[in-house]
Amino acid sequence: MPISYRINQDEKLIQAKFEGEITLEQLTDYNRNLRDDPRFHTDLRELVELALIQPKLDFQQLEAYTDWFSKLEPIRFTAIVATTPATFGMARQFQTLAARGQRRIEIFRDLAEAKAW
Helix, strand or coil: CCEEEEEECCCCEEEEEEEEEECHHHHHHHHHHHHHCCCCCCCCEEEEEEEEEEECCCHHHHHHHHHHHCCCCCCCEEEEEECCHHHHHHHHHHHHHHHHHCCCEEEECCHHHHHHC
């Protein structure tokens, strides 16, 4: 599965891992499934690992996704780990677009730094 997640209630943490080809539909499904999960609440922190992903999104799709995403209940903090230049650039675009919706999103190149944040 390209996107998987688990919720650790003790740590108040959503840990998501994105792998392989990622499409607009998969991103949307991830956020719908997450918010439908009975363990989900907005006081959680989110840690997203972009592990060897191949995004199948152009800028217009990313912008449309971000507009849709901004209408969802916000998660308290989101840390995105992007270890390649391509994923880091895409994550920065998402961070910039999501800032319109008052989201607190930080991008990291290192998993340990993201966990510490």
